[in-house]
Amino acid sequence: MAVKGIVFVKFNEFIEELWGEEFWDTLLDEANLPSEGIYTTVGTYDDEELFTLVGLVVEKQNISAKDAQFAFGKWVFKELFNAAPAGAHDFKDVFEFLHAVQDFIHVEVKKLNPDALLPEFEFLSETPTTLTFHYQSPRKLCYFCEGIVYGLAEHTEQKIAVSQIECEHRGDQRCVLEVVKV
Ligand code: HEM
The missing domain is CATH 3.90.1520.10 (H-NOX domain)
Structure with a gap:
């Protein structure tokens, strides 16, 4: 399933606001995404990319998936x-x-x-x-x-x-x- 780019663009902004640009870059390095994480609001990307990124945030910031989604x-x-x-x-x-x-x-x-x-x-x-x-x-x-x-x-x-x-x-x-x- 695909997600509109706006969700990805905003997720990127959210992560950078909380933990900085370098942390976002670390996520992208590790996630190895088909899109390489270069998101635009007019694009459409695979759902799985979002779940991969959320999974890495959960692992690296030691928060639950629930708290990450909620925030x-x-x-x-x-x-x-x-x-x-x-x-x-x-x-x-x-x-x-x-x-x-x-x-x-x-x-x-x-x-x-x-x-x-x-x-x-x-x-x-x-x-x-x-x-x-x-x-x-x-x-x-x-x-x-x-x-x-x-x-x-x-x-x-x-x-x-x-x-x-x-x-x-x-x-x-x-x-x-x-x-x-x-
Ligand atoms: C302010 C007005 C709102 C706009 C313009 C808006 C627009 C959108 C857009 C563009 C998406 C992404 C769709 C996609 O990726 O394919 C989305 C997803 C979503 N929206 Fe809204 N939304 C609004 C308000 C709300 C509110 C108030 C709620 C909560 C009750 C809500 C709940 C959700 C959820 C949970 C999703 C994730 C997709 C899913 O669960 O399947 N939205 N919305």
């Missing part, structure tokens, strides 16, 4: 937001925004980049303070998704807690994220 997701929200299609900037509430991602934002992204592979959110329950949704993607990046939701809440200046009441990585059938306004 990248939290960081990348503002970058996605800045690149978002027209009309995506008017939502002021986390829950409203999450619905908009499923109903409109990712739909527009897909129209602009037909080869983009986007997750599906199936909303399961909602009260004024708690929203649950099923995160569905062959990529199984649920921790990344949790991180993006936190990044979104920073943007809307709302205090939230995100957890997974079901998670494939814990042996459940699916991943269900619960977002609580605290």
Whole structure:
């Protein structure tokens, strides 16, 4: 499966911001990637390259894959937001925004980049303070998704807690994220 270049370009920026250019170069040396790590936002690259790079970060920085994905997701929200299609900037509430991602934002992204592979959110329950949704993607990046939701809440200046009441990585059938306004 292929990932749009923007994810790679942003991952590169994220790593350099945290650990510097030299660390990124060390990763590329060791990863031996088909693309050689020369990423552009208009390109499309193999999913596996991202997983290889994340794997090396986990090994070298002694953090869990979960923490690495989460931190990248939290960081990348503002970058996605800045690149978002027209009309995506008017939502002021986390829950409203999450619905908009499923109903409109990712739909527009897909129209602009037909080869983009986007997750599906199936909303399961909602009260004024708690929203649950099923995160569905062959990529199984649920921790990344949790991180993006936190990044979104920073943007809307709302205090939230995100957890997974079901998670494939814990042996459940699916991943269900619960977002609580605290
Ligand atoms: C700010 C507006 C947003 C824009 C413009 C946007 C755009 C994108 C783009 C371009 C990708 C990469 C697709 C590919 O590589 O093929 C992506 C992936 C993803 N997005 Fe969004 N996104 C936005 C908001 C969100 C939010 C708020 C969430 C969290 C609920 C989210 C969850 C994800 C996840 C988890 C992926 C990884 C792919 C996967 O899981 O299969 N996005 N998005």
